[in-house]
Amino acid sequence: MTAGPAHEKCDTAPLDMDFFLAQIEKKAYTMVKMSVGGHADAIDLLQDSMFKLVVKYADKPAQEWKPLFYRILRNRINDWHRQQKLKNMLFFWIPTDADKNQDDMLVDESKPLGKPEESLDVAQQRETVLNELSALSEKQRQCFLLRSWEGLSVAETSKIMGCSQGSVKTHYFRAANKLRKVLGEVHEIII
C-alpha cells in the first residue's frame, strides 16, 4: 500500500496557479461536498482554500501545491465542523446546516445521474458508491479519496491529515474494506 497510486501521478508541473486550480477544482469540490453536504458551503470552503493557497504558497514549487492545497482544504473542513458543533450547542432548537444539507447531498435524485445511454445498473452503482463514500467517517473518506482518487502517497496523505503514516494505512484499509463489503453485497460488484 505504501507505493500506491501516488507514483502514477504525472511529472509535468502545472504551468501556473490558475491552471493547477482548474485541474483539481472538481475533485476538491466533490470531496468538500461529501464532507459538508451543502453546495454553498462547499463552494465557500473551496474558494477560501484557493485564496489562501494563492496568497501564501504561490511562490512554492508547483509540485508542492497539491499537498498544500489539500491540507488547507482539510483544515477549512475541520474548522467548518467545529463551527457547526458550536452552533449546534448554542442554538440547539434551530435545525442545523448539516441537517438542511442532508436534503442536498451529492446525488440529486431528481436529476439523471449520467448520460442517457448509460445503463441503469451503472447509474445505480455510482449512486451507491457516492452514498457509501459519504457515509464513511471523515478521516476514512479523506484518506481513501486522497490516496486512491488524487493519487497522493502515504507520506503526503499523512502530512495533509496531520497523522502518522500508520494511521493513514489503517484508515485506508478500513475504508476500502467497508466499501468492498457494501458494494459487494448490494451490487455484487466484483472487487
Next chain:
Amino acid sequence: MKSLFDPKHLEKQINSHLDKANEALSEDIQNDIHQARVMAIAQAKLKVNTLSDSTARRIVSNISLRHMFSKKVIYTTTPIALALLILVSYQPTKTIPALPMGLYSEDVPMEDLAMLEDLEFADWLAEQQEVLH
C-alpha cells in the same frame, strides 16, 4: 459472486464512478466552481498588491518617524551634536598671534639684523642713562 479482495480493482472502480460523477456535474455547479476559482485568484492578487503597498508605506514611515525619533537614536545623537556645537563655537581668549607669512618665506638680510642689534643696544644705553640720572 465474490473474488479475492483487490484494492487496486476497488480503487479503479470507485475512481471511475467518481470521475463520471464529476463529468455529470450540472452546468450551474460547474459555473459556481469556476467562479470560485476566478474570485479566489482575483482576491488573492488584490490582497498581495495591498500587502506590498502597505509594507512599503510601513517601511517609509518607520524610517521617517519612528526610527528617527526613537529613544535610542536620540540618546546617541544628542550628546554628539552638543559636543560638536561646543567645539565649533569655542574660541580661546588668549591666543598667540601668528607670525607674518613673510617671516616664513623670506630670508632676513644680515644688514637688517645688525641694524636691529644696534637699535637694541642704543635703546639699552638710553635706558641705562635714564637710570643713572
